Ligand SMILES: Cc1cc2nc3c(=O)[nH]c(=O)nc-3n(C[C@H](O)[C@H](O)[C@H](O)COP(=O)(O)O)c2cc1C
Ligand code: SF4
């Protein structure tokens with residue numbers, strides 16, 4: 001039985017499977033299921049039943065999102081699928097593995113998603129720096145066209161689908177789904193006001209679904225092996241398997257596909273090999289740079305959306321960043337603030353002006369000039385930049401490591417003030 | 427959005443002495459291909475900038491005006507897109523662009539020391555080009571290879587687990603003659 005549907009074909013010591021080998025490994029079976037007569041509504045219902053949640057960060061139920069797309073005679077004929085492959089969240093390295101390791105899986109998933117929402121056009125929005133992914137995807141898309149899996153009247157179903165690979169040119173904000181739509185339209189990539197939501201009025205005003213690469217890669221398995229099989233994958237309350245990564249000073253950093261609900265300790269100790277000799281775990285960000293710190297005392301929690309949320313953080317991208325006891329937590333948060341300040345699109349004031357101010361204060365701390373007033377300003381910004389104060393989720397994302405860092409590592413901030421230097425630098 | 431009066435568009439960003447460069451046949455061919463993939467011309471703007479950059483190394487004012495004129499879109503709109511994206515170079519760059527990851531995992535794994543080594547070795551800081559014209563150093567957010575940090579790209583190639591020794595070798599491999 002398949003237990004690792006996302007990575008079963010991936011072996012990074014060789015190139016990705018070409019289409020024939022991919023097909024021999026149950027590849028494109030889900031398209032055969034559709035060709036066998038499964039309706040778009042039935043596909044959507046299957047995905048709802050599967051319990052799949054978005055892997056792009058927010059964890060929104062995929063089937064539910066799709067159900068918001070207007071269908072029927074009075075709906076706009078043109079609908080779009082957009083795959084978000086703009087992976088740029090600091091510490092996140094999972095979508096790259098899927099695209100370089102098994103590009104056909106993503107294409108197969110795109111066919112299913114497009115069919116379910118009745119989109120005849122799908123854009124794959126790829127980060128410009130991912131040149132190896134681009135090469136792998138181009139080749140795979142070409143192979144899929146040659147086999148009649150893309151283009152007109154796919155496998156005699158009457159369903160048409162074209163995939164366009166769009167390579168971007170930097171800027172983290174393009175990963176925010178409405179900024180991404182503006183970028184695709186050739187506009188400056190600032191987020192759009194919601195509502196209207198993209199599901200109703202997205203790309204060029206047409207109904208549009210934006211899904212993350214990993215989300216889409218879950219779909220072939222669900223159709224090929226069924227919902228019961230999918231429900232058997234998890235060890236917890238959320239369904240499916242997921243890619244989990246660990247970076248920082250552990251013995252064997254890497255990215256693995258594991259059942260949701262796996263204990264965090266297992267990921268860190270069995271897969272990532274535990275901390276390097278002489279180092280201790282001080283804290284970690286569980287799902288990329290926009291998540292709240294967690295502590296060693298949380299290691300026995302499970303990799304499960306609700307369980308991680310119960311201690312004030314988010315599973316988000318599932319790629320952990322490890323803070324050890326010899327790395328300065330203030331420096332680490334400062335590095336993240338510099339990133340967020342730099343990547344602010346500049347559209348709304350708290351983010352455009354607040355983040356550079358925060359960044360500047362971290363520079364002061366770094367050079368031993370931070371004071372109590374600065375510390376207070378940092379605390380205030382957790383509120384000023386928080387949810388509901390800004391146009392998009394970039395600034396609130398920045399407050400996650402900031403607020404939790406101030407809370408958990410208060411002593412380290414204080415030492416920077418008292419000792420007038422970074423205590424980790426001697 | 428677009429108007430037939432391309433001369434007016436040009437005036438928006440450029441001094442009166444800046445003239446649109448006529449795009450090459452090769453550039454036009456590639457831009458025409460992109461136009462088949464999107465429903466309108468504005469959407470092709472970024473692709474066109476990237477195509478021109480691929481051929482010319484960077485996007486000069488003259489090139490930008492040339493693209494705007496070819497696509498018949500306002501130059502100011504195209505300019506606002508061009509300046510938004512990190513990977514559209516509005517100044518000349520060296521033969522090899524180093525995209526250096528300075529995000530959190532690479533920072534934890536000591537990328538600052540590696541950057542200092544590059545700085546000593548090539549005499550350039552972020553945003554600068556070496557005297558030889560071989561290298562331009564640019565910071566980028568997380569390159570998505572955090573388990574092999576520190577990481578950087580040289581042109582289209584990714585280099586991982588960087589050490590000062592690896593940097594020395596890379597410099598030798600990429601520098602001219
Ligand atoms: C600043 C910002 C950056 C984001 N970057 C990404 C990204 O690189 N990839 C991604 O899939 N989602 C990203 N997201 C989330 C998307 O807006 C969107 O929620 C996601 O693509 C939806 O896909 P899903 O439902 O399959 O998870 C980002 C969100 C924000 C606010
Ligand atoms: S929160 Fe920041 S990134 Fe988001 S719209 Fe406002 S300025 Fe732009």
Ligand code: FES
Pocket residue numbers: 090091092527528529530531532533567568569570571572575576577
């Ligand atoms: S932080 Fe450098 S590659 Fe991810």
